[in-house]
Amino acid sequence: MSTQVSSAVVAGAGIVGCVQALLLARVGFDVTLVDAADSVPALSDKAMADNAMAVRSVAVSYRSQQLLASAGLWSDLGCPIHSVLVNEQGRFGAVRFHANEFSVPALGYVIKNHLLEEQLYQLIDAEPGITLVKPASVQLIQPVSNPLCLQIVSADQTQTADAQLLVAADGTGSSLRAQLGIEVNTTDYEQCALVANVLCQRDHGNVAFERFTDSGPLALLPLDERRMALVYTVHAHRADEIRSLTDQQLIDEIQQRFGGRLGRIQDIGPRAVLPLMLTESQQQTHGCSVLIGNAARTLHPVAGQGLNLALRDVFELAGQLANEPEVEIALGKFVSARRPDQQFVVRQTDTLAKVFRKHRWPLSASLGFARQSSLLLLDSVKPLRGKFGRRNAGMGIPLTPLGH
Numbered sequence: 001m002s003t004q005v006s007s008a009v010v011a012g013a014g015i016v017g018c019v020q021a022l023l024l025a026r027v028g029f030d031v032t033l034v035d036a037a038d039s040v041p042a043l044s045d046k047a048m049a050d051n052a053m054a055v056r057s058v059a060v061s062y063r064s065q066q067l068l069a070s071a072g073l074w075s076d077l078g079c080p081i082h083s084v085l086v087n088e089q090g091r092f093g094a095v096r097f098h099a100n101e102f103s104v105p106a107l108g109y110v111i112k113n114h115l116l117e118e119q120l121y122q123l124i125d126a127e128p129g130i131t132l133v134k135p136a137s138v139q140l141i142q143p144v145s146n147p148l149c150l151q152i153v154s155a156d157q158t159q160t161a162d163a164q165l166l167v168a169a170d171g172t173g174s175s176l177r178a179q180l181g182i183e184v185n186t187t188d189y190e191q192c193a194l195v196a197n198v199l200c201q202r203d204h205g206n207v208a209f210e211r212f213t214d215s216g217p218l219a220l221l222p223l224d225e226r227r228m229a230l231v232y233t234v235h236a237h238r239a240d241e242i243r244s245l246t247d248q249q250l251i252d253e254i255q256q257r258f259g260g261r262l263g264r265i266q267d268i269g270p271r272a273v274l275p276l277m278l279t280e281s282q283q284q285t286h287g288c289s290v291l292i293g294n295a296a297r298t299l300h301p302v303a304g305q306g307l308n309l310a311l312r313d314v315f316e317l318a319g320q321l322a323n324e325p326e327v328e329i330a331l332g333k334f335v336s337a338r339r340p341d342q343q344f345v346v347r348q349t350d351t352l353a354k355v356f357r358k359h360r361w362p363l364s365a366s367l368g369f370a371r372q373s374s375l376l377l378l379d380s381v382k383p384l385r386g387k388f389g390r391r392n393a394g395m396g397i398p399l400t401p402l403g404h
């Protein structure tokens with residue numbers, strides 16, 4: 001057994017944990033980044049990357065792209081989204097947002113996860129202020145002491161570490177959250193998301209589509225050439241059925257829900273079917289520990305906001321810690337600063353997920369009217385459109401700059 005002293009331990013080296021570790025190192029922390037997985041994601045995804053139909057992707061807003069670029073964590077990674085079209089199957093009312101009307105080059109970018117992860121791992125490798133330990137997990141010995149006393153447990157050794165700060169970025173099922181005694185509130189949407197890439201007959205023209213169908217929301221995001229990333233929401237009772245459909249049956253179902261806007265769907269890649277829940281931690285900090293990313297809150301993907309919200313948290317946390325040497329005080333300021341944005345995004349996403357979900361009973365006239373009117377209203381009332389569009393691109397949300 002050996003002893004290592006470090007200022008910050010970040011548990012979880014997903015996208016969120018990696019960005020957090022890099023920012024903490026930039027603002028002067030000596031970081032130990034610990035991940036439970038036994039492979040480097042970028043490398044394990046290599047086989048996937050070789051198969052263009054199998055890559056997984058995520059849409060980041062213009063603001064997220066700007067934040068990543070400002071920290072040198074962005075290098076022309078994604079497919080730009082020039083406009084977003086939101087509509088509902090079988091009803092009038094559609095909203096189209098263009099990048100031009102917000103004076104930005106793109107509303108967002110669709111990034112292939114393995115490219116971003118690969119870049120983050122290269123930056124971590126080159127960063128002297130970060131030690132990456134994997135596969136390993138973090139055990140809390142003294143959750144309320146300052147410095148915190150932790151153990152980093154891997155197959156062949158257990159290291160004891162003192163840390164002024166613990167960041168738990170260990171995902172939805174966060175074991176550190178449980179060790180800290182932080183409870184979660186869970187809403188089961190009784191829905192699941194089918195994630196896959198599709199090849200369409202026509203070029204996507206850098207348009208992202210969000211269509212509310214009689215099954216649930218269906219998003220098609222521009223990936224490259226004629227390839228789109230699909231997130232298709234169905235009721236949970238269809239999870240097994242949707243897994244076992246043949247590719248052609250699935251293509252037919254999606255085509256019927258989406259229509260012919262992109263011509264025929266010609267191919268579909270490997271699919272994943274995931275249950276959808278809102279998981280919200282009852283508190284985000286405990287002493288000198290903080291939950292971040294999915295460990296803090298996991299959202300329904302309907303509005304594509306989970307990673308965007310987490311990135312704003314990650315930057316604010318680093319900004320507060322850069323300005324305030326007392327970690328507990330900085331965490332308190334972080335929580336106050338971020339609460340309005342977090343509450344807004346959780347509420348908006350939860351409302352969208354519930355209002356537009358598949359009903360197993362006939363849709364009431366009033367709910368149908370409300371859905372249709374909200375789309376019409378959004379399209380026709382200029383200030384409302386502007387506000388909604390800017391908010392969803394993450395613009396105008398104040399964050400504490402790093403290093404002032």
Ligand SMILES: Cc1cc2nc3c(=O)[nH]c(=O)nc-3n(C[C@H](O)[C@H](O)[C@H](O)COP(=O)(O)OP(=O)(O)OC[C@H]3O[C@@H](n4cnc5c(N)ncnc54)[C@H](O)[C@@H]3O)c2cc1C
Pocket residue numbers: 011012013014015016017034035036037057058059060136137138169170171172174175176193195231274292293294295301303304305306307308309310
């Ligand atoms: C279908 C779908 C589509 C989505 N689309 C979008 C989108 O378009 N835009 C958007 O902004 N968001 C989107 N999201 C949300 C986004 O994917 C998440 O917000 C983001 O992946 C959260 O990343 P994370 O790093 O917090 O968690 P994770 O990616 O889960 O990473 C957790 C990490 O912790 C590690 N770990 C786990 N346990 C331990 C442990 N005990 N010790 C150490 N390490 C541990 C894991 O190995 C992993 O590397 C989508 C989500 C879904 C499900």
